[in-house]
Ligand code: SF4
């Protein structure tokens with residue numbers, strides 16, 4: 001029980017520091033509101049219920065690092081429960097005779113249960129925090145480090161994240177530790193164990209020799225350390241990474257609702273701000289977004305992207321899975337979010353007052369080189385436990401760089417020029433697009449001239465790359481054999497624009513969409529089929545906004561359906577191959593196409609031995625987001641080489657154990673770009689005698705006995 005002086009002091013602290021914290025929270029709200037509009041969020045009650053359930057079950061945390069996630073769950077559950085514990089502790093301080101040890105006045109089961117949970121969770125929370133502190137300060141965990149050359153805000157570069165972690169960790173240790181010790185002191189004072197507080201009872205033995213007055217002083221001091229410290233910590237909480245505790249559920253509740261494969265547009269702000277998620281006015285010094293697309297400063301980002309900065313735990317899980325970071329490049333999606341947070345903190349009062357940011361994103365958040373290192377693989381977004389989207393920032397920054405003609409890679413530049421002129425990035429004439437379709441021994445229908453059931457959208461790589469063309473021809477042969485009524489657009493097809501959009505070239509993307517839609521408009525077909533996951537993604541997810549609403553199939557699912565319908569049949573089951581399968585980002589992570597290629601391979605008799613990184617956790621080949629067009633090959637092990645190494649490591653023990661007789665291992669793919677990327681990687685890693693890249697269509701032919 002506190003003295004009246006202590007109670008007055010506590011109430012004054014609660015009002016003063018609580019008020020200051022509320023003011024700082026309001027500042028965050030005002031800053032986030034200054035972000036650009038995002039597609040409106042709907043169904044918020046349900047979305048927040050799901051977000052709270054996900055947070056409650058720690059679902060998003062367990063997407064990676066399972067062992068550390070267990071420790072995080074200890075802290076999360078302990079800390080959440082402590083909201084209740086803190087209330088009862090405050091009552092113990094303020095209400096005469098209110099004590100909960102031994103089940104309170106009446107020894108009720110409910111109170112005993114409450115005590116038991118608090119006792120166990122206190123120990124688990126302390127265990128979790130100690131584990132995190134040991135890992136950060138003694139463990140030398142490489143995942144917490146950044147590649148040389150990654151741009152870091154000076155506060156981060158000088159160890160700000162470590163200091164923040166030390167402060168937050170110490171706070172939790174003192175807050176929870178003091179409360180736990182305080183309970184043990186009470187038991188020692190009463191010289192009686194409480195069976196519902198086993199850990200506190202054990203600890204009480206340490207204090208059994210102390211006098212009653214020493215124990216009472218200890219109870220007072222620990223009460224203040226536990227509860228007074230929270231009040232003192234409140235204003236710092238708003239500036240620290242600990243803010244994720246509140247910002248993460250909000251961020252998850254307000255997360256993107258459109259498909260993963262649909263990029264948010266460059267939006268035009270309306271002059272009448274009405275609420276979060278709706279319109280907000282253009283900010284000072286930046287101009288109207290419609291005239292200047294993409295992001296130059298923090299406030300050109302949409303409001304959810306500003307919220308990301310506040311939600312970030314600074315855990316670096318995103319850069320663990322980033323192919324660019326794994327290659328040693330200067331991109332770290334976590335550095336991007338952490339830098340955002342530091343700048344938001346630096347300029348907090350000015351931004352909340354309505355001032356313009358002092359620096360551009362390229363000056364203070366991310367380097368141009370890092371912006372162009374992103375493959376848009378979506379792995380960082382998928383793994384982030386708080387729902388951040390660093391990739392969306394990168395695309396928005398690219399949009400502005402492209403608009404300003406600033407720092408664009410020469411290879412990307414020439415690909416864009418070819419795309420604008422020829423509709424393909426190979427620099428080849430439009431007239432050559434359908435050359436592959438000659439001399440097949442049968443005629444493919446021209447969908448612009450006669451009606452077909454399926455329009456096969458072939459894509460650039462499958463049409464022009466010498467390594468991919470034989471595979472394209474095999475697909476045509478299989479479709480023909482199955483009697484599928486299909487056609488192509490011949491030389492009228494244009495690049496679908498998926499990667500163009502992801503390099504930030506919105507104007508060219510829209511031009512390609514318009515040209516393709518004009519051709520679609522004069523053709524007669526019911527559904528679209530493609531072998532190219534990149535084309536599939538934009539046709540399926542982005543063309544509908546422009547009026548192109550068709551069902552779009554990937555060939556793996558399509559051929560599987562043909563087999564299941566009996567329109568194709570397996571002559572020789574392929575049980576002899578030692579194979580693994582790689583999930584292309586734009587089929588898998590973006591469009592959930594995990595089951596079809598595996599079911600197809602199973603149907604052909606192939607056993608797929610999964611690599612550790614598979615399905616949602618698959619590792620990018622490094623081609624996406626315009627990387628395939630980049631003029632220079634950056635130093636370091638390329639993502640595709642890393643992946644080939646992973647495949648060989650996965651399959652080699654099986655080859656040795658099962659006596660595959662020295663046959664080559666198979667690296668199976670279902671994407672023309674993957675064929676190109678991995679065939680190269682097998683060569684550059686010197687593994688041509690060990691492993692071979694094959695497209696699933698080659699196995700389909702083999703199983704059907706084509707050419708035998
Ligand atoms: S999208 Fe992929 S390449 Fe780009 S930052 Fe995220 S993880 Fe890295």
Ligand code: SF4
Pocket residue numbers: 311312313314315316317318319333334337383384385386387388390
């Ligand atoms: S963006 Fe997400 S995954 Fe990356 S450091 Fe922040 S919280 Fe962690």
